[in-house]
Amino acid sequence: MLEYYAERTETRSLELADGLVSQVSQSLMQGVGERELEGESTRYTYYMPQHMPEWFAPRTSTLPDNVSEEVAVLHALEALAREQDARVIKVRAVVSSTLTDVSILNTLMEQPVHDHRERHILHLHVVLEQEGRHEMGFASTVLFQPVMRSNPSAWQPLVQRALAQADHLYRAITPEGGDMPVVMTAGASGILLHEAIGHAFEADFNRQRTSIFSDRMGQQICRPHITIVDDATCPLCAGTSAYDDEGIPSQCTYLVHEGRLESYLHDRISAQHYGVRPTGNGRRQSFRHAPVPRMTNTYMLPGEATEEDIIHSVKKGIYAQSFTNGQVQIGAGDFTFFLKTGFLIEDGHLTAPIRDVNVIGNGPRALADISLVGNNLVMDSSAGYCGKAGQTVLVGQGIPTVLVDRLTVGGI
Amino acid sequence: MSMIGHRADARLLWLRNVEETLSIINRKVDKQQRSESQSLALTLYVEGREGFFYTNVFDEASLRRFVERSLAMTRLLAPDESRTLVSPERCYRGGGVPLLNCDDSLEEVPTSQKQSMALATQDEVMDRDSRIISVDSRYVDRIHQVHLLTTGGCEVSECSSRCTLSTLVSVRGEGEARPMDGWGQTRIFLRDLPTEGIGSVALERALRKVGQRPLPAGRYTMVVESPVAPTLLQPLLSAMSGYALQQHSSFLEGRLGQRVGSDLLDLLDDPHQVGTRGATYFDYDGAATHPLRLFDHGRLCTYFIDTPMGHKLGMAPTTQGTHRLIMTPSVLSLQELLCEQGECILVTDFNGGNCNPVTGHFSYGIEGFLVRDGLYVQPVCGMNITGHILDLWQSLVRVAGDHDPYETELIPSLVFEDVSFC
Incomplete structure (x- = not known):
């Protein structure tokens, strides 16, 4: 199969620091990736023609002309942060807009397919000073429409989130480390699914038999009340698109259905290897990269427990609330995520705030150890970046509150 | 620079990368990628304002539009007196002894030769242990050239390169675990890149993780x-x-x-x-x-x-x-x-x-x-x-x-x- 992937991407980023929006970066990049597949072997090259192919059909060629609106929102974020907390000494706010048009044509298609992807991402950092001690809070959000002053519900919540995180850190302790039950909050804890099983379900690792889940297809791998999907059609989710980067229409794939491993995440190569249909998970960072199986928006369907019941069920453990980064070792199955904020749970109640600890688990074991699933599914609105094979893409994630019976929590 | 004229101070970087990647998994070619890219990075300083702009679209009409839009965008910013070009006395103006850290010949070496090197590292490992699940050997090289020009009179160029051979071995461990580890070597010049020992070390490192x-x-x-x-x-x-x-x-x-x-x-x-x-x-x-x-x-x-x-x-x-x-x-x-x-x-x-x-x-x-x-x-x-x-x-x-x-x-x-x- 011969495939052409034509892409034009415009980006613009405005940054407020020290009360001034005095930095802008803007880019315009275009190119064509050419991939030849022969069995499972890929030959890839890309070039940057001064004139894109005739079949390339961008919907629009420029970013929205709303710089003054974006500048106003950045100033409004700073003003709001300073108004809400007198301890604020520094505010840094960034709005980054990306507009990507892609057209994909291959020898299996009669016509090219076209996709238009627009994302606007807001980042807010606040530094607080209290009795000479500094703490930093951070929040981000992914938007699908240009950032406008007239839509404060899209950007105002960042202020409260960033301030709350910084404030939490003043009161937080480093917990005692060890193995313990972990209640994962709804939304941001989607990182658990992403690191514990998501990467290990990517079918390139499985066709090479290097994933710890390589021999588990069709098996019961967790309790029957657990269902996990990867859904590229999820409205207003960071990893949503009309087509994947191989031209496969986006879809919702059941990875785990009622506790049973139902599907891996496939690109065309792995789908052919396994004799199944591609799942629309062939993604790439840009025309400079060949697609590989990636997550889009990965989430767990809600269960029946209330968050309150889940917390009450734990005698001694932690409640994990916000995270910065995570990673996984595909073969061993060991995954980690860095817990930025959370709480101790003592006798069924949230007690002392905790901070800055790494949490380790083993994918199959952690999945099997999810004993309670909440009824409160939340899709995380933060900007989640996922790195694999030297490529970074935006992904979405979500989860209801869950209880993992045992994870290893870093601490003192 | 002539398109900018006297309307701004500016720094222009022209960047060129030539890259080749080969991945051999279990003696089969998994991926070959060869590419060349060029891009321009323009930093403008307009009346105390700084803007950074980046493109790979070089035809004259597009470049003119790019420069005009960049100037206009920069003017929308707030002035910030801290944002200026590097002062002339801090600029590098050439004259250093050659750094000898670029292998220009990488572009000319046939892919087949690079593929043979990756295969050689793989052959060290294959069939050496019944617990081996997968062996992924890679050859990667990159030439990076940069030419920097400023309105303050700096104009300098540099070129650097690297080539890497690596192998990642996955083995059957206890239970479902499949420990994985690797080893690699990187050099500036292809002639200095060793092929021996990489696969063996990778296998040894993977096997010692069992348990x-x-x-x-x-x-x-x-x-x-x-x-x-x-x-x-x-x-x-x-x-x-x-x-x-x-x-x-x-x-x-x-x-x-x-x-x-x-x-x-x-x-x-x-x-x-x-x-x-x-x-x-x-x-x-x-x-x-x-x-x-x-x-x-x-x-x-x-x-x-x-x-x-x-x-x-x-x-x-x-x-x-x-x-x-x-x-x-x-x-x-x-x-x-x-x-x-x-x-x-x-x-x-x-x-x-x-x-x-x-x-x-x-x-x-x-x-x-x-x-x-x-x-x-x-x-x-x-x-x-x-x-x-x-x-x-x-x-x-x-x-x-x-x-x-x-x-x-x-x-x-x-x-x-x-x-x-x-």
Whole structure:
């Protein structure tokens, strides 16, 4: 199969620091990736023609002309942060807009397919000073429409989130480390699914038999009340698109259905290897990269427990609330995520705030150890970046509150 | 530059990359990629305003539109007097001896030759052990050229290259576990790139991980293997950035000149070593680079101050960042260090974790081995180390002399005492 992937991407980023929006970066990049597949072997090259192919059909060629609106929102974020907390000494706010048009044509298609992807991402950092001690809070959000002053519900919540995180850190302790039950909050804890099983379900690792889940297809791998999907059609989710980067229409794939491993995440190569249909998970960072199986928006369907019941069920453990980064070792199955904020749970109640600890688990074991699933599914609105094979893409994630019976929590 | 005229100060970078990647999995070609890219990075300074613009669309009409839009966009910003071109006296204007760190011939070497090298590393491993699941051997090379031009009169060029051969081996472990590890070598010149030993070392490293498990929590002596030791330096380097200091989000704020680590924390950035990776005479803002002492026997000697942060902090600019880091080594091998320690945990990889840039508190996942009197007793995984990064560097008690001179960070294996593992 011969495939052409034509892409034009415009980006613009405005940054407020020290009360001034005095930095802008803007880019315009275009190119064509050419991939030849022969069995499972890929030959890839890309070039940057001064004139894109005739079949390339961008919907629009420029970013929205709303710089003054974006500048106003950045100033409004700073003003709001300073108004809400007198301890604020520094505010840094960034709005980054990306507009990507892609057209994909291959020898299996009669016509090219076209996709238009627009994302606007807001980042807010606040530094607080209290009795000479500094703490930093951070929040981000992914938007699908240009950032406008007239839509404060899209950007105002960042202020409260960033301030709350910084404030939490003043009161937080480093917990005692060890193995313990972990209640994962709804939304941001989607990182658990992403690191514990998501990467290990990517079918390139499985066709090479290097994933710890390589021999588990069709098996019961967790309790029957657990269902996990990867859904590229999820409205207003960071990893949503009309087509994947191989031209496969986006879809919702059941990875785990009622506790049973139902599907891996496939690109065309792995789908052919396994004799199944591609799942629309062939993604790439840009025309400079060949697609590989990636997550889009990965989430767990809600269960029946209330968050309150889940917390009450734990005698001694932690409640994990916000995270910065995570990673996984595909073969061993060991995954980690860095817990930025959370709480101790003592006798069924949230007690002392905790901070800055790494949490380790083993994918199959952690999945099997999810004993309670909440009824409160939340899709995380933060900007989640996922790195694999030297490529970074935006992904979405979500989860209801869950209880993992045992994870290893870093601490003192 | 002629399109900009006298309407702005400007810095223009022309960048060209030529790259080739070959991946061989279980003796079959999995992927070949060869590409060449060029791009322009334009930084404009208009009436105290700074804008950064980037494109790969070069036809004259598009470039004119690009320049006009960039000028117009920059004018929309707030003036900020700190944002100026590097001053003429800090600019690199050429004249350094050739750095000899670019292998132009990489572009001409046929793919088949590179593929043979990757296959050779793979052949060292295949069929050597019944537990092998998969062997992934890669050859990657890259030539990077940069030409920098400013309205202040700087015009300089550099070229660098690297080529890497590596192998990743996955083996069947206990239960469902499939431990994986790898090894690789990187050189500037293809003629210097060894093919022997890479596959064998990768297999040995993968097999020795079979049976990994956590140890009881406690305080152990920690030996960090050279290839992953830079991970622990990174929080210090990030905290030395002028931007972090200016934003009051650095745990090294106010610590210049103070002792922040043990006597053995002795670190130099030397960008002028001929024939080495990381060598360069200029940063991308055009400023000339200089050898810079970062830590002198534990004392913090400098921050990374660029032109705008120099203005804002009232400090003399130093450099944008590091280029070729060199920690003063000893003459000891890793094995000699391990034998000295009695019982210790040898950390061979970090698994996630982070360090709070404001406070310096860290927590990292690790894997490695319990070692007694130099003998590897038990492969270890599923553990964290937790503490404060400056306390950790204060507890550095030994360094080896086993750093890889072909890397850009020449950090030997390190011994830290009394580290909290759980």
